[in-house]
Amino acid sequence: MGIEKVTELPRVFENELAGRPRAVRSWAITLSSDTLQNNPTTHLAVLTHADIALSNYGTAHPEFSWLGARKVTITERHDDSPYHILLVAEYGVVSANELLSPLSRSPEWSFESQPAQVAALTYWDGATRRPLTNAAGDYFEGLMADEQMVRARIKKNLANFAAVTPLIAATNKINSDQYLGCAVNTWKCAGVNTEFTTEVYNNTTHSYWATTIELQFRQSGWNLYLPNVGWNYIDGGQKRRSMVFDFENGEWVASANPVGLTLQGGLNLTGTPVILERRINEEASFVSLFGSPQN
Numbered sequence: 001m002g003i004e005k006v007t008e009l010p011r012v013f014e015n016e017l018a019g020r021p022r023a024v025r026s027w028a029i030t031l032s033s034d035t036l037q038n039n040p041t042t043h044l045a046v047l048t049h050a051d052i053a054l055s056n057y058g059t060a061h062p063e064f065s066w067l068g069a070r071k072v073t074i075t076e077r078h079d080d081s082p083y084h085i086l087l088v089a090e091y092g093v094v095s096a097n098e099l100l101s102p103l104s105r106s107p108e109w110s111f112e113s114q115p116a117q118v119a120a121l122t123y124w125d126g127a128t129r130r131p132l133t134n135a136a137g138d139y140f141e142g143l144m145a146d147e148q149m150v151r152a153r154i155k156k157n158l159a160n161f162a163a164v165t166p167l168i169a170a171t172n173k174i175n176s177d178q179y180l181g182c183a184v185n186t187w188k189c190a191g192v193n194t195e196f197t198t199e200v201y202n203n204t205t206h207s208y209w210a211t212t213i214e215l216q217f218r219q220s221g222w223n224l225y226l227p228n229v230g231w232n233y234i235d236g237g238q239k240r241r242s243m244v245f246d247f248e249n250g251e252w253v254a255s256a257n258p259v260g261l262t263l264q265g266g267l268n269l270t271g272t273p274v275i276l277e278r279r280i281n282e283e284a285s286f287v288s289l290f291g292s293p294q295n
Contacts, residue, residue, distance in 0.1 A: 002031070002032060002041050002045065003029060003030075003031060003032075003041060003045065003046070004030045004031060004032040005029070005030040006027055006028075006029050006030075007027060007028045007029075007030075008025065008026070008027050009025075009026040009027065009028060010026075011023065011024065011025050011026075011063075012024035012025075013064070020092060020093060021064070021067060021092065021093070022067075022090065022091065022092050023061050023063075023064055023067050023090070023091040023092075024088065024089070024090050024091070025061075025088070025089045025091070026086065026087065026088045026089075027086070027087045028078065028084060028085075028086060029046060029084065029085040029086070029087060030083060030084055031082075031083045031084070031085065032083075033083065041085075043074050046074055046085060046087055047072065047074075047087075056069075056202075057069055057070065057094070057098075057099070057202075058094045058098070058099045061091045064091070066093075067091040067092060067093065067094075068091060068092070068093075068094035068099075069089050069090070069091055069094075070090055070091060070092045070094060071089070071090040072087065072088065072089050072090075073086075073087070073088040073090075074086075074087055075087075075088075101201050101202070101206060102157045102199055102201060102206045102208050103157055103158075103159055103206070103208055105156075105157060106294055107154050107155060107156035107291065107293075107294075108154070108155040108156070109152065109153070109154055109155075109293040110152070110153045110155075111150060111151070111152050111153075112150070112151050113148050113149065113150050113151070114148070114149055114150075114151055115146060115147075115148060115149070116146075116147050116148070116149045116218070117144045117145065117146060117147070118144065118145055118147050118218075118220065119143070119144060119145075120132055120140070120143040120144055120145040121139070121225060121226065121227060122225050122275060129225065129275060130272060130275070131227045131272050131273045131275055133227075133272060133273065137259075137260055137272060137273060138257045139227060139229070139257075139258070147218060147219065147220060148219075149216055149217060149218050150216070150217040151190075151214060151215070151216055151217075152180075152214070152215040152216075152217065153212055153213070153214055153215075154212065154213040154215070154290055155210070155211070155212050156211055156213075157208045157209065157210055157211070158194075158208060158209045158211050159208060159209075160209065161194075161196075161209060163209070164192070164194050164209050164211055166289065167189075167192045167211065167213055167289065167290075168192045168194075170189045170192075170284050170289055171189050171190070171191055171192060172188065172189065172190075172281055172282070173188070173189050173281060173282045173283060173284040174186075174187060174188045174189075174222045174279075174281045174282075174283055174284075175187040175188075175283070175284070175285075175286040176283035176284055176285055176286075177285055177286070177287055179286040179287060179292075180217075180292060182217060183221065185221045185222055185223050185279060185281075185283070186217055186218060186219065186220075186221045186222065187215050187216070187217050187286055188215065188216050188217075188218075188222050188281065189213065189214070189215055189284075189286075189289075189290075190214040190215065190216045191213075191214050192211065192212070192213050192214070193211070193212045193214075194209050194210065194211040194212070195209070195210050195211075196208075196209055196210075197209075197210045213290060215286075215290065222279075222280075222281055223277050223278060223279045223280070224277070224278045224279075224280060225275050225276070225277055225278075226275070226276045226277075226278060227258075227260075227273040227274075227275060227276070228260065228261045228262075228263070228268070228273050228274040228275070228276050229258035229259060229260050229261060229273050230242065230258050230259070230261055231254075231255060231258055231259075233259070233261055233265060233266055233267050234264065234265030234266055235266065235267075241254050241255075242254070242255040242258070242259040242267070243255060244259075260272070260273040260274070261273070261274075262274070
C-alpha cells in the first residue's frame with residue numbers, strides 16, 4: 001500500500017536583522033501495515049508524494065516564496081516505529097546559480113583591495129608623468145611609495161583540463177586591451193588554481209575542474225617607467241664615463257650620480273630626464289580569456 005497518511009507538524013521560521021532567514025517544515029509519514037514486507041517505500045516516493053512536493057531543491061516555501069528548499073532529511077523508524085517516517089525540509093535563500101548544473105553555472109567574481117609598495121621614480125604634474133628628481137635633476141635613491149592594488153578572483157567550472165591550459169598559460173601576462181573599464185597593461189594574471197572534483201547534482205554525478213583565477217590591478221600599470229639616466233653615455237659610437245666639472249679644483253671628475261641621457265644615449269644636460277616605458281610582461285586579451293562579471 002505504501003504511504004497511508006502524511007501529517008505536517010508545526011512549522012519553524014527564524015530570521016534576524018542582516019541575517020539569513022531559515023524555515024523548517026516537518027511531516028510525520030505513516031506507512032501501511034504490509035509496506036515493509038511486500039512493497040517497501042523508497043526515499044524518492046517520500047520526497048515526491050503529492051502532499052509534500054519536494055522533488056527538487058529550490059522548491060518555494062508555501063508561505064515565504066522567496067525561500068527555497070535547501071536540505072531534506074528522512075528518518076526511518078521514527079519514534080522507534082517501523083511504520084513511521086519523519087521528513088524534515090529546511091528552506092533558505094537559494095541563488096539562481098545553485099539551481100544549475102556545475103558546468104552551467106556562471107563564474108563567480110569577488111574583488112578586494114590590498115596595499116602594495118612600488119619604487120617612486122615618477123610623479124604626476126597635472127596629466128603629465130614627470131621624473132621624481134630634485135632641483136638638480138638627481139633621483140632620490142631607494143624612495144618607495146604606497147599604491148593600493150585590487151585583487152579579483154574568478155571561480156568557474158571547466159569541463160576538461162584542455163579548457164584550463166589557456167588560463168594557466170596566461171599567468172604573468174597583462175591585458176592587451178581595455179579591461180573592466182581599466183587601461184591597457186594595468187591588469188595582470190597572478191595565477192590559476194584548479195582541482196578536479198566530483199559533485200552530486202540532481203541525483204547525478206558530475207566531474208569537472210573547479211578553477212580559481214586571480215587577477216591583480218595596479219592603477220599605475222605593470223610596465224616600468226624608468227628614468228633615462230646612467231653613469232655612461234654614448235659619444236661618437238663609443239661608451240664614455242659620465243663626468244662633471246669640479247669647479248673648486250678645476251677638473252673633470254666621474255659623476256657620483258647617474259646623469260640624464262638623450263634617447264640616442266648622449267648626454268642630456270638640460271631639462272629633466274626622459275621617462276622610458278618598458279613592458280616586461282607578455283600581453284593577452286583578457287576580455288576573451290576571462291570575460292567580465294554578468295551583474
